Amino acid sequence: MSLDVSRIRQDFPILNREVRPGVKVVYLDSTATSQKPLSVIEAMNDFYRRSNANIHRGVHVLAEESTAMYEQAREKIAKFINAPSARQVIYTRNTTESINLVAYTWARANLKRGDLVILTEMEHHSNLVPWHMLAAERGIQLEFIPVTDDGLLDLGTYKSLLARTPKLVSFTHMSNVLGTINPAADIIRRAHDAGAVTVLDAAQSVPHLKVDVQQLDVDFMAFSAHKMLGPTGIGALYGKTALLEAMPPFLGGGDMIKEVKLRSFRPNELPYKFEAGTPAIAEAVGFGAAVDYLNSIGMETIAAHEHEITEYALERLEEIPGLKVFGPTADKKGGVASFTFDGVHPHDVAQILDQDGIAIRAGHHCAQPLHEKFGIPATSRASFYLYSTKDEVDKLIEGIYKVKKVFG
């Protein structure tokens, strides 16, 4: 089924925004954060207007309602990724916090000096720095699956790294720079064969692809609501029950306890054990509404639309002399096109495009080591989502020709 983009665009009020008089926004920065449909905005609004109260413990109507809404959203999210139980979905602030949760709890309980953790060269800083910090503290070793020139993981090297019996393999499902969609199921299966636990950074995959945690057999998976039409301030960590139950808690405080004595406490059961303090309740409700919206369109339909736009964008970008797109061909990647252009700094490209309302991102996109690998300090990145159109791609291309004019 193909997607009716013009109808979808009506659901996103911001896409009608004029960023300058007479200049409508052309939003090509969804990899950084997605825009939000009215249904999400209204769900959060309604929550505050009608139902707002702190969750759990309260016995009044508003508290009951808020608690139910918070937990219903968790059920929706669990179902969306095909988690066996909603108890396995822990609310966090974002992908970054989800990965840190694993690093602070599971890893500190299970890794010791000399243990090997495998990452990849295409990781976002959020899947690098927590492990750097652990390496400094614990003396764990880090190794990296290399990235090939065409932006794929070098799985041959992965195989030889596995022979060194790693304890953990933590990697991104989809690169936020190259767009590469990694063969997660295969990487996870091989990690398990070698006895390692796996963490999947799904910040870019869950918003754009059908992701099934049982099919992947992944141990932990991290993602953020704000990249999948939901609000900022909330994300999730999925984990296998046995692992989550064996892990020590993360932050200490209210809600994460079953019982507190003056000198001791007993942690709560899943998932509350990892949710200390008053959480982002309205945001959870918005997260649930975002999942509803994505389901109403269908992830296969969304992925097909993005593929079409990406294919078109790559084709048009590659026509431009002096422009180089990084990453694999359209069949192996999601809706991301990171490029360099004729020696013009990406900031200047982005700034000139901005004059026509075209919003792209410029910089290292929190993947500095990956940029270093390709020998460039920064790239310009255009990214696409279900509301992106070929017309917007055309505007991007025209804008890049303008850049050429300015820099002559």
Added chain:
Amino acid sequence: MDDLYREVIIEHYKNPSYRGKLDPHDISFADNNPLCGDHIQIDLRVDDGKVSEARFDGHGCAISQASADLLVESVIGKSLEDVKKMNRQDILDLLGIELGPVRLKCALLSLKVLKAGVYGLGEASDALVE
């Protein structure tokens, strides 16, 4: 906004007059803007408390590089005491444009580097260009 790429900026970016290094030098300092990878090094020769020669080197966006060229040009002949007094408005005056918060960082990198060098600091800080 169009003025952001005024000809003078493009000109200083493409054909800087003060790009290079000084060897020997009395003061040399380098730093980068972690957000976008702009990098600036500034070398100074000082005579009698005054900047007698100055050069910058580095890479980055047009704003960061043009502002470095303009800044270096403007400090030759200035006393170190006067350099210490320079602030963000001096840079904006040199560039002749208005800048949003993100690009301001690019524009101010060279002044931050210059002042950190003149003050003899180990580490440049945003407080130098407030």
